[in-house]
Amino acid sequence: MNDRKGNGADGMMAEENEAGLKEMRNCRLCPRNCGIDRNQRSGSCRVGAKPRVARAALHMWEEPCISGEEGSGAVFFTGCNLGCVYCQNREIADGTVGKEVSVERLAEIYLELQEQKANNINLVTAGHWLSDVIASVKLARRRGLRIPVVYNSSGYEKVQAIRQLKDVVDIFLPDLKYLSRDLAKRYSHAADYPDVAAAALEAMVSLAGEPQFDGREMMTRGVIVRHLILPGHLEESKAVIRYLYETYGDRIYISIMNQYTPMPGIEARFPELGRTLTEQEYDEVVDYAIDLGVENGFIQEGETAKESFIPAFDITGV
């Protein structure tokens, strides 16, 4: 089951996996352009050649049109190419947890989540295994996957990678973390993040098109851009929201998030990040968005900055 190449049952699988194997030998999948053989060592994304998943379960804490009442079928992939200093999912981002899975098993996982009544399959940070992820979705579709597929991403992706998701992904759920290169460099070691993420977002909007919903108000196509407000960086958040609204208007939804949680020890290196966001700070940014005219948006109410939003990465469902 865990053989990356093995699947005599499906004629297209070997070919699709070949693309993945080639990709891994000199990995330039994402803007980090590590150029390494991931069969030998890991790059900035901290993971090797074979997909690993830390959790696959119904997830209730996405936007209402993604989670619904039944939950989103979230598949949390191990590793991350961005490695933000304030990462809220550090356990999986640093590559220490997760179980290796084949393309075949990934497809089974999606079908199992559909069986559990998931509203969609939510691929969380899957970009560093692009070919295998694409192959797994195509295989699951051939075997009866009917629900939408969501691509949940930091936004730090190459345009050519996003274009490969045509006819594979229905909904894009990227972050737009910063427009400031200085902040992107300070917090994500990626001064090019603003330009890279803006280009990736443009490709996502062009692939997904206008937002569409079913009769239960669940999203079936479209783009929701998430922005996590960092404490003390309200002007940056306003600039991000203004950019999104002026560029895309009602063609996207904007999700304004207040759930920033300081991880242990962060204040020693980044004192400004050692606290949660105040209610006043959040209200100021939300009021700004409303004054701008943003109607297609999501806000978080109540006290959301709790670690309970971070699920257990204990290979549940893998």
Ligand code: SF4
């Ligand atoms: S996917 Fe990983 S190894 Fe490949 S270029 Fe990106 S960070 Fe480097």
